[in-house]
Amino acid sequence: MTAGIDVQVIETSSLGDRSYLATDGEVALVVDPQRDIDRVIALAGRLGVRITHVLETHVHNDYVSGGLELSRLTGATYAMAAADEVPFQRMPLADGDLVEVSPRMRVRAIATPGHTFHHLSYALEGPQGAEGVFTGGSLLFGTTGRTDLLGHEHAETLARHQHASAHKLADLLPEGAQVWPTHGFGSFCSATQAEGDASTVGREKELNPALRLAAEEFVTQTLSGLDAYPAYYAHMGVTNLAGPEPVDLRAPTTADPLQLRRRLEAGEWVVDLRNRKAYVRAHLAGTVSLALDGPMATWLGWMIDWGAPLTLLGETTEQVAQAQRELVRIGIDRVAAAATGTPEELAAEPDQVHTMATADFAALSAALEGQAPDGLPAPEVVLDVRMGNEWNTSHIVGAVHLPLPELPHRLDEVPEGAVWVHCGSGYRATAAASLLARAGRHVVVIDDAFDTAADKGVPMTVSA
Structure with a gap:
């Protein structure tokens, strides 16, 4: 300059x-x-x-x-x-x-x-x-x-x-x-x-x-x-x-635990904005994990039916406000409701709070050899939710491929049995696992970097 x-x-x-x-x-x-x-x-x-x-x-x-x-x-x-x-x-x-x-x-x-x-x-x-x-x-x-x-x-x-x-x-x-x-x-x-x-x-x-x-x-x-x-x-x-309308970043209506439970029971999108490690430790059953430390708006905007009711859950009002800002950028202007607090505080009943099993690729390698770590089910399905170009470059032998954006409308295509789900790092895998759990599936999140899978003994197919 x-x-x-x-x-x-x-x-x-x-x-x-x-x-x-x-x-x-x-x-x-x-x-x-x-x-x-x-x-x-x-x-x-x-x-x-x-x-x-x-x-x-x-x-x-x-x-x-x-x-x-x-x-x-x-x-x-x-x-x-x-x-x-x-x-x-x-x-x-x-x-x-x-x-x-x-x-x-x-x-x-x-x-x-x-x-x-x-x-x-x-x-x-x-x-x-x-x-x-x-x-x-x-x-x-x-x-x-x-x-x-x-x-x-x-x-x-x-x-x-x-x-x-x-x-x-x-x-x-x-x-x-x-x-x-x-x-x-x-x-x-x-x-x-x-x-x-x-x-x-x-x-x-x-x-x-x-x-x-x-x-x-x-x-x-x-x-x-x-x-x-x-x-x-x-x-x-x-x-x-x-010509876009002026942006509106006013705080959404606050939902109490009973209202949250009704929204979840109705099958509405209730999105947990906390990081994925907090989500797997404890979350409200039926919520979808799309953390603010990743491209939350991109994946949510891709998967949700346009205009469907959306509720945001955050640890703080600042998290909810940040999510609103991200969403208005892609035209999701109004959020139906929001709530802040821990899963225990947001639950109408204690049994609404669930945990989720996690593993790394070393554990998957052992499980594929019939030696699943204690407490984890044998992987009857290995689900890869990466995008097509990622899959074509390399993927796990025998894995099922369903890109994350397609998963909400193709859940019935995931074969029966316990599902171990992975992506490139863990963000999309956790989102996918939350969708699968919401549909009643037994799921394990592989929270690990995919580029380490081969070194940890997972059998791979690599494109020429």
């Missing part, structure tokens, strides 16, 4: 996304803000700058944008692609358009279709020229945005656009220009997982497949690597095109 221009990152690690605030010390522009814009306003306040422009690189499919509301509250100009037809007022931008933010800072729109058809990147220019580029879902760190979110029928066409757009950026911008992507830090909007925490155009020329591979090879590689993406994505683009 040259003197006088500063770019601040606003991280949303739970969704794998970043927003940005760029400022010359007096005014600021914001790129791709998340829906909880209080974070952005607070940052501008700490820096003592006025937000004058809000820019969207594209109509987002993985979160509800806060751009429209931020522009309303601050009076900032709201800008997005002219080709995206929306019912609200915005500055329409097309390839080559220049936005003068201040005498010392401007952005140039660059058409970079690929992640979407109308995707724009924004080159940030100071007195000395291009400082960097906000790439949204175009050129990411070591990868690109996925190309199938508008329908598989468009995936190949968009992959070809993505390749061309990456080369366009590399040709237009100096090698020292910073790359500031929105996606790629665990987001399912990324074609593969991003590499590193910062990058430049020059670095991407050396590492990024979009800039190293010929178009046909890139398209083939991109399409073959695409795995499933969250079901709630179907609602995000529609909401963003219509």
Whole structure:
């Protein structure tokens, strides 16, 4: 950065996304803000700058944008692609358009279709020229945005656009220009997982497949690597095109133990936000474990029927508030109820408090040899709830594969008998085990790192 221009990152690690605030010390522009814009306003306040422009690189499919509301509250100009037809007022931008933010800072729109058809990147220019580029879902760190979110029928066409757009950026911008992507830090909007925490155009020329591979090879590689993406994505683009409502983070209604029991008996989603180790030690029977120390909103939004009643259980009101913040980002605006306390405090009857058996891969290896540790049932079913690409890379011989997002609607496909369930680390396995236990299954959580399974003697199948 040259003197006088500063770019601040606003991280949303739970969704794998970043927003940005760029400022010359007096005014600021914001790129791709998340829906909880209080974070952005607070940052501008700490820096003592006025937000004058809000820019969207594209109509987002993985979160509800806060751009429209931020522009309303601050009076900032709201800008997005002219080709995206929306019912609200915005500055329409097309390839080559220049936005003068201040005498010392401007952005140039660059058409970079690929992640979407109308995707724009924004080159940030100071007195000395291009400082960097906000790439949204175009050129990411070591990868690109996925190309199938508008329908598989468009995936190949968009992959070809993505390749061309990456080369366009590399040709237009100096090698020292910073790359500031929105996606790629665990987001399912990324074609593969991003590499590193910062990058430049020059670095991407050396590492990024979009800039190293010929178009046909890139398209083939991109399409073959695409795995499933969250079901709630179907609602995000529609909401963003219509214009999201202001965010509402008021505390939900408090549920007492009798109300919680009624919700559980009705089969509603009652989500335990505590970490998985606390959950297996004690939890209310019928609750689902989706801890705040993982991507709770992503998995919940993927599995729950859209609009179904949801109750949150936390140790503290702060946990519930954090969960609400995560959920409004994906359009789950109102929580039916919430409660805080220990499982014993939240139980209407003592027998509602259950524990859950756990093991590691060494125990599974012994159990498969007929030497299950004391107190654990023999594994009649080994259930792998990782995603398809993970399974295809390597998996346990004889395991049953049901990705976690599909499990709520495919529970009857899990063979009879005691189930030992695993994922890559233990987070998804605990969530899956809670769903299985809710359905009355005898379950053991393998709370262990999958990459240690082979070394601990578990028989593995590895792809060539």
